[in-house]
Amino acid sequence: MMDRNTTNNIWIIVIKILSFLTIFLLALILGYLVFKGLYSSKQTTRTVLNTVEENLDFEVFSSNNSNIKELDWFTLQKMGMGEIKNLRLLTKENRIFELYIEESQISQFASYLNISEEQLTSNSIILKNLQEITNYTKESGKILITSKDENPPSLFKNVKVSDQVLIVNKSVVQTFDNKKITKLDENQISELEQNEITNWSQLNGPDLKAIYLPENKINEIGSTAGSYSFVKASKFNEAEKLGIPNLDIIKIVHLVKGPNLTFKYIISPAEESGKFGGIITIIANTLFLVILTIIIAGPLGIGAAIFLVEYAKNGKLTQFIRTGIDLLAGVPSIIFGLFGLIAFVNFLDFSFSLISGSLTMSLMVLPTIIKTSEEALKSVDQELKAGSRALGATKIETILKVVLPSSSKGILSGIILSIGRTVGETAALIFTLGSSTDLATGLLSSARSLSMHIYLIITEGLPITDAFSSALLLIVLVLIINISTRKIMEKGQNKNERK
Amino acid sequence: MAKTQRKNNLRKATESGSRAILLLSAMISIIAVFLIIVFILGQALPTLKQVSLKEFFFSTTWYPTQDPPHYGVASFIVASFEVTLIALILAIPVSLSATIYLSQFAKNKLAKILRTSIELLAGIPSIIYGLFGLSAIVPFVRNVFGGNGMSLLSAGIILAIMILPTIINLSEVAVSNVSQDLINSSIAMGATKWQTISRIILPAAMSGIVSSIVLGLGRAIGETTAVLLVGGNAPVFAKKPIDMGRTLTMNIITDMAYATDTHRSALFMTGALLLLVILILNLCVVEISKRKRLEK
Numbered sequence: 001m002m003d004r005n006t007t008n009n010i011w012i013i014v015i016k017i018l019s020f021l022t023i024f025l026l027a028l029i030l031g032y033l034v035f036k037g038l039y040s041s042k043q044t045t046r047t048v049l050n051t052v053e054e055n056l057d058f059e060v061f062s063s064n065n066s067n068i069k070e071l072d073w074f075t076l077q078k079m080g081m082g083e084i085k086n087l088r089l090l091t092k093e094n095r096i097f098e099l100y101i102e103e104s105q106i107s108q109f110a111s112y113l114n115i116s117e118e119q120l121t122s123n124s125i126i127l128k129n130l131q132e133i134t135n136y137t138k139e140s141g142k143i144l145i146t147s148k149d150e151n152p153p154s155l156f157k158n159v160k161v162s163d164q165v166l167i168v169n170k171s172v173v174q175t176f177d178n179k180k181i182t183k184l185d186e187n188q189i190s191e192l193e194q195n196e197i198t199n200w201s202q203l204n205g206p207d208l209k210a211i212y213l214p215e216n217k218i219n220e221i222g223s224t225a226g227s228y229s230f231v232k233a234s235k236f237n238e239a240e241k242l243g244i245p246n247l248d249i250i251k252i253v254h255l256v257k258g259p260n261l262t263f264k265y266i267i268s269p270a271e272e273s274g275k276f277g278g279i280i281t282i283i284a285n286t287l288f289l290v291i292l293t294i295i296i297a298g299p300l301g302i303g304a305a306i307f308l309v310e311y312a313k314n315g316k317l318t319q320f321i322r323t324g325i326d327l328l329a330g331v332p333s334i335i336f337g338l339f340g341l342i343a344f345v346n347f348l349d350f351s352f353s354l355i356s357g358s359l360t361m362s363l364m365v366l367p368t369i370i371k372t373s374e375e376a377l378k379s380v381d382q383e384l385k386a387g388s389r390a391l392g393a394t395k396i397e398t399i400l401k402v403v404l405p406s407s408s409k410g411i412l413s414g415i416i417l418s419i420g421r422t423v424g425e426t427a428a429l430i431f432t433l434g435s436s437t438d439l440a441t442g443l444l445s446s447a448r449s450l451s452m453h454i455y456l457i458i459t460e461g462l463p464i465t466d467a468f469s470s471a472l473l474l475i476v477l478v479l480i481i482n483i484s485t486r487k488i489m490e491k492g493q494n495k496n497e498r499k
Numbered sequence: 500m501a502k503t504q505r506k507n508n509l510r511k512a513t514e515s516g517s518r519a520i521l522l523l524s525a526m527i528s529i530i531a532v533f534l535i536i537v538f539i540l541g542q543a544l545p546t547l548k549q550v551s552l553k554e555f556f557f558s559t560t561w562y563p564t565q566d567p568p569h570y571g572v573a574s575f576i577v578a579s580f581e582v583t584l585i586a587l588i589l590a591i592p593v594s595l596s597a598t599i600y601l602s603q604f605a606k607n608k609l610a611k612i613l614r615t616s617i618e619l620l621a622g623i624p625s626i627i628y629g630l631f632g633l634s635a636i637v638p639f640v641r642n643v644f645g646g647n648g649m650s651l652l653s654a655g656i657i658l659a660i661m662i663l664p665t666i667i668n669l670s671e672v673a674v675s676n677v678s679q680d681l682i683n684s685s686i687a688m689g690a691t692k693w694q695t696i697s698r699i700i701l702p703a704a705m706s707g708i709v710s711s712i713v714l715g716l717g718r719a720i721g722e723t724t725a726v727l728l729v730g731g732n733a734p735v736f737a738k739k740p741i742d743m744g745r746t747l748t749m750n751i752i753t754d755m756a757y758a759t760d761t762h763r764s765a766l767f768m769t770g771a772l773l774l775l776v777i778l779i780l781n782l783c784v785v786e787i788s789k790r791k792r793l794e795k
Contacts (some may be wrong), residue, residue, distance in 0.1 A: 008691035019613055022667075024622065025660055026616040029623065029631050102650035303524030311518060312525070323785055330781035331535065332721020334748045338770045339535045341755075342542055363531050370528070394510050396517040419690025424624025425714070427723035427748075431755060451626040455724060464634065473632050475623065480620040482633070486615075 030475070037472025040260035040465040045183050045251045048072040049164040049235060057112070058105045061156040066141030067091040073113075073163035073233035079143060080113040082123030087141045092276045099124040100133060102146045109145050116235045163233045166192070167218070170246040171225040176206035183251040192228070224248040249271050261469035271438035274453060275462065279470060281439045282427060285354070285447035286423060288440055289433065292358035293365065293422045296414055300362070301369025305411075306399055308370070309377040330365035333428040336364050340432035354436030355443040360432045361425060365418035372417060375412020377403060413488045420481040423474065426451045450474050465495040539774060542767035546570065549761045555768065559736045563762040570765040572772070574736035578744040580650055582726060583719040585740065586662055591712065593659075594666035598708075599696055602674045603668070607614025621664035629728035632657035637729055644766065646741035647729035653739070655726050662715035669714060673707020674700060710784040717780045721773065723748040747773050 017197050052070070058075075064067040066087055078084050079099050087095045101124050102108060110120040127133060130146060133153055144156060152158060173181055181203055184192075191197050192210075200208045208226035215231045222244045240246060268278030285301065304325075312318040340360030350356040388398040404411075426449075434446025435456060448456065450470055457467040530741040546555065550570045558571025595612060602611050636656055677700050701708070731743025732753060745753075746795030751766050753771075758766055 004691055004694070008693040011696075015596040015599050018593045018607075021593055022597050022620070022663060023613055023616045025663075026620050027794075029627075029660075030619075032631060032635055033627065048636055101783035109530050300524045300527055303521045304527065307521035307525040311521060321525050321529055323782075324526075324532050326785050327532045327778060327781050328528045330717050330777055330784075331532070332717075332723070332748065332777060334721065334723040334751055334775075335535065335539065335770055335774050338542075338751065338755075338767065339538055342538045343534065348540075394514050396514050398512075420622055424622075424626065426624070426626045427752060430752065451624050454626050454630060458630070458633065458728060466632055466635075471627055475627055478624060478627075479619065482619060486618065488506040496675070 033468070033471055034473055036465075036468040037261050037475075038259060039257070040468070041255055041257040042463065042465050043253050044256050046072060046162075046254055047074055047165060047249055047251055048162040049166065049189060049230065049252055050186060050254060051164050052160045053163050055427050056161060057108045057148065059148055059150050059152075060159045060161055061144040061146065061152045063140075063142040063144075064155045065138070066093060066095060068141070068143070068159055069157075069164045070160040070162065071143075073161065074142075076161065077113045077115065077237070079108070080115050080123065081119050082119075084486060088276050090272075091141075093141065094271055094276060095139065098136070098140045098142050100127055100136075100142055100144045101125070102130065102144075102150075104128050104147055105145050106123050112234060114234050114241070138243045150151070164230055164234050165236055166228060166250045166252070167221060167231055168228040168248055168250055169223075169225055170248050171208060172200055172205060172228065173248050173250065174206060181205040181250060183253050185253045186255075189252060193230070215416050218247075221246060260465055261472050265469060266473065269439070270453075272437075273435070273460075274437050274457060274466070275422060279450070279453065279473070281437055282448060282450055282453050282470075283473075285440050286449040288354055289358055289361065289429075289447065289449055290419050290422050292354060292443075293361040294415055294419065296358060297365050297369055297418065299420075301366050301414070302373050302404075302411060304366075305372045305373035305377055306403075308374055310395065310399060310403070325367050325370055329371075331364075333364065333425060336360050336428040337431045339363075340428060345432055350444065352432065353444045354433070354440050354447050357429050357433030357447070357449075360428050361422050362375035364425070364428055367423065368418050369411075369414045372414025373407075373411045376407035376414070379410065380407050409488050409491060413485045416481055416488070417483045420478050420485070423449070423481070424451050424478055426455045427447070430455070450477075501773045508581045508621070522750070524543035536774065536778075537769055539771050540556055542764055543771040544768075545764045546761060546768045547658060550765065561734045561750070563758065563765065567760065570768075572747065572750065572765075572769055574734070575750050575769070576772075578730075578737055579720055579746040579748070581737070581740065581744070581750075582730070582746055583659055583716055584649050585652060586658035586719045587712065587716060589656065589659035590662050590666060590715065594663050594670065594715075595708070597663070597667050598670045598674055599700070601671055602700070603692065603696070617664050617667050621658070621668070623659065625722060625725040628657050628661055629725040632725060636674040640741065644741050646739075646744060647731065649729060649743050650741045650745040651730060651737050652740040654726040654730040654744075657729055658719045661722060661725060662718050665718050666711045666715040669711030670704065670708040673704040673711065676707065679789070705785050706790075710787045713780050713784050713787075717777045720780075721748065721777055723752050727752060 060071065068091060075084070075090065079097070082423070084090065084097050086098050087093045103126050106121060106126065110117045113120065113257055125136070130150065130153055133144065141158070155331070164478045166184070181200065184203065188203055197203060197210045197211065200206055200210055211224060211227040213221055213224065213227050213229045215229055215235065218229065218231060218235060218239050221229055223246070236247070236249065239268070265278040266283070267280050269281045270279055271277035274282070308318065308321065312321070337360065340356055344350050344356035344359050345352060384402055385398055385407065388402045393401070429449060429452055433448060433452065435448045436446040436451065437448060440447045451474055454467045454470050454474065457470070458464065533656050533668050556576070558569065559574040560569040560571045561574070562569040564607065565754055597617065600609055601614060632653060636653050637648040638651045639654070640646070640650055681699055681703060682695060685699045690698070700711050726746055727749045728751060730746060732745050733743040734750070737744030747769050751769050754762065754766055
């Protein structure tokens with residue numbers, strides 16, 4: 001039989017390891033969320049290769065108020081043709097877009113874009129000299145084309161331009177054996193560039209010999225099965241216009257890395273159900289929801305606690321009330337959501353609105369407020385109460401002027417705890433609060449809270465990086481709420497101990 | 500004189516008036532529970548005109564939009580219990596260890612960190628757990644156990660983390676209520692720490708621990724958003740834990756957005772079933788703690 005001391009040691013070690021798993025889990029979850037919230041790396045598919053064009057005949061600048069850091073040839077062409085009026089689809093910013101061109105660069109730029117000078121000048125603002133740019137509106141997002149070796153004017157920055165594309169004969173992208181090359185990643189492209197690919201099946205494509213043709217033989221690509229080349233986008237565009245058949249472009253997957261949650265994202269209003277813009281309106285609506293919930297549930301909860309501590313006798317009624325509170329505390333949030341839907345949204349006809357949401361939430365947090373307030377009220381010094389009564393104060397006067405002030409800290413911590421629950425709730429609000437991202441204008445306007453926003457981002461298939469940036473904000477809020485509750489409770493305890 | 504009299508009357512009126520108001524606010528909870536039951540049953544019962552109770556509970560075919568529609572929630576019931584079971588199997592050893600650690604080594608610094616971690620875990624919203632599960636646990640399950648990753652197993656893992664604080668907090672109260680004399684005499688008789696824990700402390704705190712586990716179970720069954728994001732949400736019978744499945748709560752939240760008529764009331768029926776299970780679980784806890792109070 002094993003020595004009982006050894007058994008003891010083994011079990012103690014198991015207990016320690018399992019306990020610290022809890023700390024590890026918390027650290028893992030928080031660390032993961034902070035990382036994902038601050039840093040985004042998402043795959044995007046682009047038409048052009050990642051190589052930046054160094055030998056342009058002109059310089060491209062973008063105004064500092066927009067997020068444009070790099071551009072591809074196709075976007076530039078759209079800008080030149082006047083197809084981009086707003087930066088929304090490009091950078092998610094709701095800004096008017098304007099293209100400025102230095103007069104001397106018109107012909108070069110137009111030929112670079114494969115469009116006529118008339119078309120270019122009719123869709124852009126021509127500058128006789130660079131200083132004029134200061135005369136134009138500051139709000140719009142601008143792209144500025146200047147002659148080479150020009151220093152960027154103030155409030156402008158350099159923009160990288162990519163214009164290389166991978167063109168192939170149509171045979172390469174045809175479906176073969178249920179496989180099809182639709183896009184390639186950067187490693188695969190560099191393999192292609194180094195001639196390591198001899199057959200397209202190496203890239204999951206059809207069983208076809210990969211034939212590299214130089215840029216000037218673009219005409220032959222259309223007629224040679226399995227051929228490919230790296231050419232300038234303008235060349236491809238030209239070839240398309242000339243009607244060379246059987247040409248196709250393979251798209252490239254880029255890994256875009258960068259900061260995720262930015263201050264700008266926090267302070268800009270949400271647009272079109274959160275597809276664009278930021279989240280400040282959602283934060284504001286969350287705040288309204290919290291305030292309303294506390295206004296409704298706070299007095300009710302504290303009142304119930306006062307009744308239980310100061311008035312209730314240990315009878316059937318008290319037992320009944322307590323059971324009710326325990327049961328309410330156990331009801332899952334989805335059931336509150338269903339109840340809110342029938343009772344507030346349909347029966348009382350409040351529709352999906354702030355008031356329906358906060359009434360539902362009030363019921364949900366009521367038990368929390370009652371329980372914490374009850375603890376706080378119980379800890380009030382009995383002598384203090386007796387003293388007040390002895391001075392002739394009635395019971396309610398004693399409660400209002402003596403009991404409540406001296407238990408305010410405990411009650412406050414319960415309220416803060418409820419705020420945390422309201423901020424984090426999703427299931428109960430989906431069928432009661434609505435989903436509008438606009439700033440609520442009244443009790444009856446539909447809204448969404450921050451956690452609902454995360455849920456809706458995921459279910460509507462919007463970029464998950466947005467979910468992570470909102471989640472980081474939410475978790476920071478919740479942690480602040482929890483830590484401050486803890487601090488308040490500790491202070492209260494110290495005070496009691498000193499007595 | 501008359502003035503003082505009137506003032507006193509006023510004070511008395513305030514007194515009894517305020518008592519009534521306080522009583523009313525104390526009654527809100529029980530009234531709310533009552534209304535929740537009435538409203539949800541009211542919406543749920545019309546289901547029975549179309550579907551027999553037997554079909555509802557024991558059929559695994561959920562085709563609410565087909566003609567003729569089928570409303571069987573058996574696979575959701577099984578899935579709900581499956582995820583809850585997985586969650587409990589994973590959560591009970593960890594949470595009991597943490598409880599024992601907190602009670603036995605309460606004074607050291609690590610215990611303080613452990614306590615804070617548990618409180619913070621309790622405060623993390625379920626949508627955050629869902630997001631974490633979706634992007635961390637789902638790939639983990641996919642790589643380790645195979646399958647799609649979105650599975651009842653993933654849902655069980657995320658639920659296990661979520662119910663840890665519930666079980667730890669309540670069972671800690673039970674363990675710390677075990678009389679110190681009992682523990683001291685066990686140690687005085689030469690028992691090792693583990694012997695004291697396994698033969699004295701745990702048996703003595705058993706009823707409290709059981710009720711904490713029951714509450715954790717209730718939370719696991721009722722959880723919606725977190726499991727929805729990781730469970731796969733396929734309305735079919737999941738044969739293995741690594742299959743996609745749909746729990747009762749997932750069924751309500753997914754279909755509610757577009758359900759009408761019988762479909763809608765079938766969802767309320769699902770809700771009523773959920774509510775019934777949870778109310779029974781909670782009544783058990785209330786009973787256990789009431790008996791405990793009487794013993795003392």
